[in-house]
Amino acid sequence: MKKVNNNIPPKWVLHFFRWFCHPDYAEDIEGDLYEKFDRNCQEYGQKAAKWKFIWAVLTLFKPSLIRTFEITLLQNTTIMFRHNLKLSWRLLFKNKGFSLINIGGLAMGMAMAMFIVLWIKDELSFDGFHTDKERIYKVMRHVTSGDNIRTSDIVAWKIADVLRTEIPEIEKVARTNFRNPMVINNGEHAFKEMGFYAEAEFFDIFSWNLVAGNAKTMLSDPTSITISVALADRYFGETSDYSTLIGQTIQHNMEDVGELKVTGVFADIPTQSSIQFDFILPIDIFYKRESRGLDSWDNSNVQIYVQTKKGIDNQAINRKIVDIHNEHIDHFRSDLFIQPLTDLYLNSNFKDGKLSGGRIGYVRIFAIIALMIVLIACINFMNLSTARSIQRAKEIGVRKAIGAEKNRLVGQFMGESFLLILIAFILAILLIPLVLPSFNALTDKNLSLVNIDTATLLIFASIGGLTALIAGTYPAFYLSSFNAVKILKGTFQQSANSARFRKSLVVFQFAMSTLLIIGTITVYQQMQYIRNKNLGYERANVLYMPLEGNMFQQYTALHQELLNEPSIEAVSSANTVCMEIMANTHSVKWRGKPAGSQQSMDVLPIDFDFTEVMNMEIVQGRSYDRAYARDSFNYVINERAMEIMGFDNAVGEELSFWGNTGQIIGVVKDFNSASLYADINPIIMLVRPDWNENVFLRTQPGQTAAAIVAMERVQAKLNPDFPFEYHFLDETYEKLYKSEQTISQLALLFTVFALFIAGMGLLGLSIFSVQRRLKEISVRKVLGAEMGNLVYLLSKDFIVLILIAFVVATPIAFWVMQDWLSNFSFSTNLGLGVFFFAAGITLLITLLTIGFYAVKLMVINPIQALQSE
Amino acid sequence: MKRTHLGEFEEVVLLTVAVLHENAYAIAIIDEMEERLNRAVSIGSLQTVLRRLEKKGYLTSEFGEVTKVRGGKRKKYFTVTNFGRNALEAKKNERMGFWGDITGMAFD
Numbered sequence: 006m007k008k009v010n011n012n013i014p015p016k017w018v019l020h021f022f023r024w025f026c027h028p029d030y031a032e033d034i035e036g037d038l039y040e041k042f043d044r045n046c047q048e049y050g051q052k053a054a055k056w057k058f059i060w061a062v063l064t065l066f067k068p069s070l071i072r073t074f075e076i077t078l079l080q081n082t083t084i085m086f087r088h089n090l091k092l093s094w095r096l097l098f099k100n101k102g103f104s105l106i107n108i109g110g111l112a113m114g115m116a117m118a119m120f121i122v123l124w125i126k127d128e129l130s131f132d133g134f135h136t137d138k139e140r141i142y143k144v145m146r147h148v149t150s151g152d153n154i155r156t157s158d159i160v161a162w163k164i165a166d167v168l169r170t171e172i173p174e175i176e177k178v179a180r181t182n183f184r185n186p187m188v189i190n191n192g193e194h195a196f197k198e199m200g201f202y203a204e205a206e207f208f209d210i211f212s213w214n215l216v217a218g219n220a221k222t223m224l225s226d227p228t229s230i231t232i233s234v235a236l237a238d239r240y241f242g243e244t245s246d247y248s249t250l251i252g253q254t255i256q257h258n259m260e261d262v263g264e265l266k267v268t269g270v271f272a273d274i275p276t277q278s279s280i281q282f283d284f285i286l287p288i289d290i291f292y293k294r295e296s297r298g299l300d301s302w303d304n305s306n307v308q309i310y311v312q313t314k315k316g317i318d319n320q321a322i323n324r325k326i327v328d329i330h331n332e333h334i335d336h337f338r339s340d341l342f343i344q345p346l347t348d349l350y351l352n353s354n355f356k357d358g359k360l361s362g363g364r365i366g367y368v369r370i371f372a373i374i375a376l377m378i379v380l381i382a383c384i385n386f387m388n389l390s391t392a393r394s395i396q397r398a399k400e401i402g403v404r405k406a407i408g409a410e411k412n413r414l415v416g417q418f419m420g421e422s423f424l425l426i427l428i429a430f431i432l433a434i435l436l437i438p439l440v441l442p443s444f445n446a447l448t449d450k451n452l453s454l455v456n457i458d459t460a461t462l463l464i465f466a467s468i469g470g471l472t473a474l475i476a477g478t479y480p481a482f483y484l485s486s487f488n489a490v491k492i493l494k495g496t497f498q499q500s501a502n503s504a505r506f507r508k509s510l511v512v513f514q515f516a517m518s519t520l521l522i523i524g525t526i527t528v529y530q531q532m533q534y535i536r537n538k539n540l541g542y543e544r545a546n547v548l549y550m551p552l553e554g555n556m557f558q559q560y561t562a563l564h565q566e567l568l569n570e571p572s573i574e575a576v577s578s579a580n581t582v583c584m585e586i587m588a589n590t591h592s593v594k595w596r597g598k599p600a601g602s603q604q605s606m607d608v609l610p611i612d613f614d615f616t617e618v619m620n621m622e623i624v625q626g627r628s629y630d631r632a633y634a635r636d637s638f639n640y641v642i643n644e645r646a647m648e649i650m651g652f653d654n655a656v657g658e659e660l661s662f663w664g665n666t667g668q669i670i671g672v673v674k675d676f677n678s679a680s681l682y683a684d685i686n687p688i689i690m691l692v693r694p695d696w697n698e699n700v701f702l703r704t705q706p707g708q709t710a711a712a713i714v715a716m717e718r719v720q721a722k723l724n725p726d727f728p729f730e731y732h733f734l735d736e737t738y739e740k741l742y743k744s745e746q747t748i749s750q751l752a753l754l755f756t757v758f759a760l761f762i763a764g765m766g767l768l769g770l771s772i773f774s775v776q777r778r779l780k781e782i783s784v785r786k787v788l789g790a791e792m793g794n795l796v797y798l799l800s801k802d803f804i805v806l807i808l809i810a811f812v813v814a815t816p817i818a819f820w821v822m823q824d825w826l827s828n829f830s831f832s833t834n835l836g837l838g839v840f841f842f843a844a845g846i847t848l849l850i851t852l853l854t855i856g857f858y859a860v861k862l863m864v865i866n867p868i869q870a871l872q873s874e
Numbered sequence: 875m876k877r878t879h880l881g882e883f884e885e886v887v888l889l890t891v892a893v894l895h896e897n898a899y900a901i902a903i904i905d906e907m908e909e910r911l912n913r914a915v916s917i918g919s920l921q922t923v924l925r926r927l928e929k930k931g932y933l934t935s936e937f938g939e940v941t942k943v944r945g946g947k948r949k950k951y952f953t954v955t956n957f958g959r960n961a962l963e964a965k966k967n968e969r970m971g972f973w974g975d976i977t978g979m980a981f982d
Contacts, residue, residue, distance in 0.1 A: 033947060033948060033950035036944035039947065040944050065918040066918070067918055067921075
């Protein structure tokens with residue numbers, strides 16, 4: 006008598022066996038395996054029996070027993086193909102709602118991914134149009150000051166000479182200097198143009214397109230100017246032959262330079278160049294004008310670009326040039342190195358002397374986000390497809406009974422998926438040109454599909470292909486695995502395993518959505534923080550104008566006239582805008598300065614009343630006062646400077662630098678002189694009206710419009726040759742964070758989309774769940790279950806899922822955002838508020854799902870569902 | 875009649891099938907062989923040999939009845955064909971030939 010054994014052999018091994026074994030042999034061998042297994046269970050126990058089973062199956066994996074793998078060549082392939090196509094097409098229209106959601110979601114997802122691809126491609130292609138671009142570098146230096154290292158691209162004049170004569174690995178050298186905007190006047194209009202001083206090799210190293218003129222000679226005459234097509238059009242009017250402009254003169258506003266003759270015209274610089282300019286002046290002009298100390302090794306005032314010989318390693322060059330500057334100075338260190346042109350745009354942030362990334366970080370983030378979006382859309386597709394599977398069950402059962410092989414069914418369902426995905430892909434492609442203008446506006450770029458290259462097209466195609474593969478395979482295999490017998494008998498029940506798999510997919514979707522939500526909120530909060538942070542000076546109601554031309558000489562008159570306006574409260578001037586202090590010095594001496602220490606301090610030349618205009622807070626002593634004649638030689642410093650100098654009370658202390666000794670008359674509260682990415686530097690302020698280039702004024706609150714009118718009037722009166730120009734200080738401040746703004750808005754867009762998709766995923770799952778438990782629900786209803794109970798019963802699964810997703814995503818999000826915020830020296834706190842908000846949103850979605858459940862459950866007619874029993 | 879080589883294992887399997895008479899299915903064959911020869915026989919090696927012998931024509935097979943045990947899978951019963959029997963006998967006569975010519979003093 007054989008004892009009935011309830012143990013079963015390991016399922017996967019069995020499946021493996023059934024897969025490889027020749028069908029003719031399979032039956033009896035399987036029987037043998039079972040019999041042996043039962044016997045072993047009794048004799049050796051279940052565990053040992055299982056191992057023996059596995060071993061037995063492995064020994065059966067022999068060539069003579071393995072099935073022949075044949076690709077069944079269908080004779081009526083084309084007929085089947087057309088039949089399937091027709092069926093898929095009809096199916097599409099039969100379930101219009103479902104198809105719409107599916108295709109729509111996919112199309113949006115793919116379109117977003119494609120936009121990101123375009124954006125990334127644009128970013129990566131900056132400065133890429135120069136020939137031999139991998140041989141072009143910019144000379145930079147690490148300046149050691151005190152205990153921190155500052156990296157700068159402004160270097161000393163003579164370095165170029167050393168590079169030319171002593172470094173044979175360097176082929177070409179070109180000095181440039183950024184030239185403040187020059188005003189040109191053609192008699193009718195005045196234009197403000199941006200450009201550089203440069204040496205002739207500038208056109209040799211880079212591939213700027215010359216439309217007219219000779220690159221080798223056009224910069225040799227110090228009275229010449231080379232202009233862009235755009236500038237030429239503005240000044241001379243449009244023309245078809247730019248070579249006619251050679252020799253013509255341009256009127257400009259530089260007092261000590263004579264007439265400038267056009268010696269060359271170049272094509273407009275492409276937007277994908279990080280170096281932008283509309284004119285080039287010979288650097289000799291700069292040399293003559295700014296002769297104060299240009300040759301001195303203590304001053305740095307030009308940028309130097311170089312081109313190396315072929316095959317030279319830039320590290321070797323770095324080793325050679327590192328001390329070129331250091332050899333000639335003695336109270337600070339200035340280590341030179343060359344940075345590749347291709348890194349200038351994306352990879353040019355330095356912290357403490359080391360490369361710390363830059364825009365490339367955003368490129369990577371967006372690539373990951375693109376991937377995430379495609380994944381979310383795919384998962385959504387998978388869930389929605391399988392959610393409707395019960396309705397296909399009868400069809401599958403019949404097909405299998407007639408004799409369709411599993412692979413054939415897989416093919417059929419993949420075909421259906423492909424059709425949907427193809428339509429979505431086409432839609433996505435069509436969507437792109439429609440939405441491109443808005444995307445360009447959002448990201449401040451000029452992306453166009455006109456010169457799209459094959460690489461991009463390939464990437465687009467692979468986005469589609471990847472989606473098709475990921476999203477189409479699982480539903481196809483799942484649907485074709487249905488047991489035909491069970492279906493036709495009516496006892497078909499979807500397995501719990503598949504439900505579990507799909508649930509984990511939804512968890513994944515929600516985890517990603519949560520990540521995106523938290524990310525977006527954090528970025529948004531940081532932007533708010535930036536916007537609202539008290540910088541230590543007033544931003545609102547402050548305007549500034551460039552102090553140029555006649556206004557410069559007539560500053561006193563200007564000051565008086567503006568002050569007379571009731572809408573203007575205070576007027577002063579300064580060298581630069583607070584957040585762009587460019588002057589600094591190492592040579593400050595104060596009482597008690599440690600010998601040999603190099604400390605860099607920023608210098609801000611201002612005028613009397615500046616601290617009043619900016620509403621800066623004086624914490625010690627006083628600010629400048631015209632009553633004190635000596636104040637023109639005195640200094641006001643900020644708290645940080647005081648801290649570095651080591652004084653508790655700085656008022657009265659003597660400071661000397663740049664050949665002048667004076668007293669500290671006051672200490673101003675620290676203000677952010679750069680973006681919030683950077684720490685506060687020590688700052689010394691001094692009164693030097695003739696160094697100042699901008700007029701600052703504060704208006705009465707709400708009177709800005711009147712103030713602008715007044716400014717324009719004064720400008721027209723005193724300085725009519727120049728175009729009226731003014732800026733709002735808070736706008737200038739916000740421009741610093743343009744990229745972060747863009748990121749913030751893009752992040753919002755992606756998050757909304759991801760949530761939408763995840764919500765639909767949840768919808769699909771709940772439809773599926775209701776279907777699966779239709780009989781159970783009906784029975785419960787008949788027995789009198791309350792709506793509330795039913796809803797709770799079915800939805801508690803999902804609440805758990807969403808909770809899991811939340812718990813998984815939160816630490817990751819926290820870690821990533823902390824990392825991003827740590828880039829800022831001043832940042833908002835990653836408080837619990839963010840997480841609660843994210844939790845709130847996920848909860849909202851959950852509640853919506855439950856609401857949907859309730860509606861669906863109410864509608865179920867238990868009689869209908871139980872009828873088929 | 876062409877002589878086809880019969881390996882040692884194949885020969886033993888054929889003999890076992892003959893011994894088991896009408897009860898020669900894989901599990902029974904393995905049990906019998908393990909008992910007589912005192913060595914382990916894996917299902918894999920046996921099945922390979924069985925199919926090979928069947929292909930060569932030494933064995934025939936037929937399915938038994940469906941039973942509740944073995945997960946409803948039928949047993950395959952093997953029987954030795956005449957061809958197989960002849961091969962076995964030829965092998966046996968060969969061996970006997972050798973033994974007959976060995977004198978007692980051949981083994982030290």
